[in-house]
Every structure is written in C-alpha cells, then in structure tokens.
Amino acid sequence: MSLSNSRYLSQRVATLKPSGIRKFFDIVATMKDVISLGIGEPDFVTPPAIVEAGINSLRAGETHYTSNSGILALRQAIAAQLQNSYGVSYNPTTEVVITVGVSEALYLALTAILNPGDEVIIPTPCFVAYQSEVTLAGGTPVELSCFIEDDFQPRPANLEAAITPKTKAILLGYPNNPTGATYTRAVLTEIAQIAARHDLVVISDELYDQLVYGIAHVSFPSLPGMWDRTILLGGFSKNYAMTGWRVGYAAAPAELLQGILRVHQYTIMSAPTPAQFAALHAIQYGQGAVAEMRSEYDRRRKLIVSGLNQLGLTTFEPRGAFYAFPKISVSGMDADTFAQKLLEEEKVAVVPGTAFGAGGEEFVRCSYATAYEKIEEALLRMERFLKRHG
Ligand SMILES: Cc1ncc(COP(=O)(O)O)c(C=O)c1O
Structure with a gap:
C-alpha cells in the first residue's frame, strides 16, 4: 500500500478545516430549482460604467504590473474617501496598499504582525476565513x-477576560458577515x-462599510487614540458588486504599512491592473450605483427580517451587509440538520451558523x-417546512 501524499503537507495546513460553506454549496450545485439564500456576494453585476473603465484600461495598454502599492490615483482616491467619510487621514504614498481583495489584505496584516503562537481574539460568528488565516x-x-x-456585538467584559500575555491583536469585522450586526460607537469605544x-493591534475589516441601513458606520481608526494601532481593511467586492475583480486595500500607519507592503511585494507583486482602474472609476463615480443597490438591499432586508420573525424564527434587525441571522432552535433541529433538511425538502439553501465559529450553533445565515x-x-417554502416539523 502506498503512503498518502498528504504526509508532505505542513502541520499548519494539514490541520486547517475545509470551509463549511463550500461543502454545502457543492451539494447545492448539483440540485435544480434551489432558491439560494446562501450566497455571500451581491447578486447584482458590476455597474456597466465600472466594467467599461476596466475594459478601457486594457485597450489603453494598461497590461503591466503597477507599483507594488497599487496605482497612486487609486490610493489617493481611497485616502480622500476615508478622510471625507470618517475623518481619518492616511498618506496615499506610504500608508495605503492595494491588495487582491480584503482576503489578501487580511493575510498580509496577520503575517506582518504575528510571531508564532501570538493570539488573535476574534468575535464570532465571523467571516469563515478569519480563524484559518x-x-x-x-x-x-x-x-x-x-x-x-x-445584537451580536462583542461584550467588552468578555473581550477583556479573553486577553492573555500572548494576545497580540483583536480582529473585528463589521458590518458583520454572517450576522449583519454593526457595532455602535459605545461598544467600539x-x-x-x-x-x-x-x-x-486592532485589525478592522470594514469591507461592507457602505452597506448600512439607517445607521452611520463608525470606522475604527477614527476613535480617539486608535489610528496608531489600527490596520484598516476595506475593498470593492461588496459595496460596488465587484467580487470577481479582486480589489481591496489595507491602510495603516507608515511603519506598519511598510511591513505589510513587504509581504505583498514578495507574494503578489501588485493587484490586477485593469481591476485597479475599474476600482478607481468605482470610487470616483460609483456612489449613485451604490445608493441604488443599498436601497434595494434595504427593501429586501425589511421583507426577510419581518418574514422570518413571523415564522417564529427570532431574527434581530441587522443594520449592515446583506445577511439575516435567524435563530432556528424552535424547530427542534440543530443548524446543520435544519439547513440540510430545508435544502432536501424545500430546496432553499441557507448556511448553518456553525460554519462561522462559536456562537452560531442555533442560527442559520440567510443572505438577501x-x-x-x-x-x-x-419564505413560503420555509413556512411549509416549519409547519411540517412543528
Ligand atoms: C467580512 C468579510 N471580509 C472579507 C471578505 C473577503 O472579501 P474580498 O472579496 O475583498 O477578498 C468577505 C467575503 O465574503 C467578508 O464577508
């Protein structure tokens, strides 16, 4: 019998768990007529003018690497937007790097600050990649x-109790995937x-910052004394419906950012050039399109939250992103069984809360x-399902 080639994998990689979401969606992909509330990305395609800007950049011969940090005009536009929206100042030359989505930005930030065994506290439920990254x-x-x-905000007392001599950083993600929670200024303070x-150090993933409903987003580095210790992550995937373009950024004080940039330089070189030009157009001219998408998300948000509550699935009012997070324990099922049976019996896909870490056990994520x-x-199918199992 031959030895398995998995023996070549590093311990670090061998112990990584496969994403709970992927497993589930491999099954969904084989089924017909499924209504998916499982998707973690905008259903909208990228607004046409942004697409045009990407295509035009290619036609104009922008087919080369950019500066490692990304095109300066884009870094300037991001710095200007952060200043205008949140009053935080970053020097576009030394304190902003364009990355391949927040996914890369997060990896860079963690790699730049962690020594082996350093602990990072992560409020959960959270985006599936945090723990593994x-x-x-x-x-x-x-x-x-x-x-x-x-409302799925971290309890400050519990946060402080989780700190040990090995704690290096807190990793926040708000507006939150999967709960839809945003954090109030009081809790953030x-x-x-x-x-x-x-x-x-605080790594603050604010990828959904423009998708908030009836509440102002408070950016972490804008809080008193926080700019110096914050690595701010943001991007274009969700706000502008640009997941496939793969553009994000990290912004941080120059000494931290230069460390982050070194990791980026040696792993990625530079984010895709046409995607950077498309992102530049998005940030300069895309606010109308963002407002339209946000208002449509809001309409759906109201429908799904009231619909789920009427079905007896307690759902707090999410004020950001595009997720509702109903508690499904009244069904008598755990989250995995609920999601599995709902898919098999009614062809509705939701994601079990267990995919997002501790605290998600009695919940499922429904994307709107x-x-x-x-x-x-x-919602009609879920009503039928719950009547049958009630
Ligand atoms: C909270 C959060 N952070 C980061 C990401 C990754 O985003 P990007 O497409 O910018 O890599 C996602 C994607 O779902 C997310 O929900």
Missing part, C-alpha cells in the same frame, strides 16, 4: 462568542479602551443578496 500566519485564533441579546490598556420575489418564495 490566523493559523496560516502562525498565530492562534481565540474565539469570542457574541450573542443575539447584544469600550473595545478601543481595552485595546489601549493592553497595547493590542437575491431577488425580492425569490425571498418571498423562500
């Missing part, structure tokens, strides 16, 4: 459960005080980045 960068993820009673007291009419139909 910390592990890949040599750190140890420490999950901090959040609760529906707090308490987190900031804890970060200062224990001299921690899908057409209004499909959400209506999905």
Whole structure:
C-alpha cells in the first residue's frame, strides 16, 4: 500500500478545516430549482460604467504590473474617501496598499504582525476565513462568542477576560458577515479602551462599510487614540458588486504599512491592473450605483427580517451587509440538520451558523443578496417546512 501524499503537507495546513460553506454549496450545485439564500456576494453585476473603465484600461495598454502599492490615483482616491467619510487621514504614498481583495489584505496584516503562537481574539460568528488565516500566519485564533441579546456585538467584559500575555491583536469585522450586526460607537469605544490598556493591534475589516441601513458606520481608526494601532481593511467586492475583480486595500500607519507592503511585494507583486482602474472609476463615480443597490438591499432586508420573525424564527434587525441571522432552535433541529433538511425538502439553501465559529450553533445565515420575489418564495417554502416539523 502506498503512503498518502498528504504526509508532505505542513502541520499548519494539514490541520486547517475545509470551509463549511463550500461543502454545502457543492451539494447545492448539483440540485435544480434551489432558491439560494446562501450566497455571500451581491447578486447584482458590476455597474456597466465600472466594467467599461476596466475594459478601457486594457485597450489603453494598461497590461503591466503597477507599483507594488497599487496605482497612486487609486490610493489617493481611497485616502480622500476615508478622510471625507470618517475623518481619518492616511498618506496615499506610504500608508495605503492595494491588495487582491480584503482576503489578501487580511493575510498580509496577520503575517506582518504575528510571531508564532501570538493570539488573535476574534468575535464570532465571523467571516469563515478569519480563524484559518490566523493559523496560516502562525498565530492562534481565540474565539469570542457574541450573542443575539447584544445584537451580536462583542461584550467588552468578555473581550477583556479573553486577553492573555500572548494576545497580540483583536480582529473585528463589521458590518458583520454572517450576522449583519454593526457595532455602535459605545461598544467600539469600550473595545478601543481595552485595546489601549493592553497595547493590542486592532485589525478592522470594514469591507461592507457602505452597506448600512439607517445607521452611520463608525470606522475604527477614527476613535480617539486608535489610528496608531489600527490596520484598516476595506475593498470593492461588496459595496460596488465587484467580487470577481479582486480589489481591496489595507491602510495603516507608515511603519506598519511598510511591513505589510513587504509581504505583498514578495507574494503578489501588485493587484490586477485593469481591476485597479475599474476600482478607481468605482470610487470616483460609483456612489449613485451604490445608493441604488443599498436601497434595494434595504427593501429586501425589511421583507426577510419581518418574514422570518413571523415564522417564529427570532431574527434581530441587522443594520449592515446583506445577511439575516435567524435563530432556528424552535424547530427542534440543530443548524446543520435544519439547513440540510430545508435544502432536501424545500430546496432553499441557507448556511448553518456553525460554519462561522462559536456562537452560531442555533442560527442559520440567510443572505438577501437575491431577488425580492425569490425571498418571498423562500419564505413560503420555509413556512411549509416549519409547519411540517412543528
Ligand atoms: C467580512 C468579510 N471580509 C472579507 C471578505 C473577503 O472579501 P474580498 O472579496 O475583498 O477578498 C468577505 C467575503 O465574503 C467578508 O464577508
């Protein structure tokens, strides 16, 4: 019998768990007539003028590498937007790098700051990649459960209790995937005080910053004393419906950013050039399109939240991103069984909350980045499902 080739894998990689979402969607892909509330990306295609800008850049011969940091005009536009929206100042020459999505930016940030065994506290439920990216960068993820009673915001006392001598950073993601929670200024201020007291870095993933409903987004580096210790991550995937273009950024004080840039230089070189030109157009001229998409998400958000609550699935009001996070334990099923049976019996795909770490066990994620009419139909199917299992 031959030895398995998996023996060549590093321990770090061999212990990584496959994403809970992928496994589920491999099954969905084999089925017909499924209404998917499982998708984690906009159902809209990229607005046409942004697409044109990408194509035009190629036609104009922009087919080369850019500066490692990305095209300066894009860094300037991002710095200007952060200044205008949140009052935070970054020098576009030394404090911003364009990355291949927030996915890369997160990996760079973690690799730049972690020594082996350093702990990173992550409020959960959270984006599926956080824990594994910390592990890949040599750190140890420490999950901090959040609760529906707090609208899924971290409890400051629990955060402080999770800190050990090995804690290096807190990794925040808000507006949050999968809960749709945004963090209030009051909670963020308490987190900031804890970060200062224990001299921690804060990595703040604010990828959905423009997708908020009836509430203002508070950017973490804008809080008193936080600019110096924050690595801000943002991007174009969700706000502008540009997931496939793969553009994001990291912004941080120059000394931190230069470390981040070194990792980027040796792994990626530069983000895709036409995608950077498309992103530049998006940030300069795309605000109208963002407003239109946001208002359509908001319409769907209201439908799905009231619909789920009427079905008896307690759902707090998500104020950001495009996810609702209903509690499904009244069905008597755990999240995995609920999602599995709902798919098999009614062909509605939702993602079990277990995919997103501690605290998600009794919940499923329902994305409303899908057409209004499909959400209506999905709610009818769920009603039938719950009656049968009630
Ligand atoms: C919170 C969060 N961060 C990061 C990402 C990755 O985004 P990007 O497409 O910018 O790599 C996602 C994608 O779903 C996300 O939800």
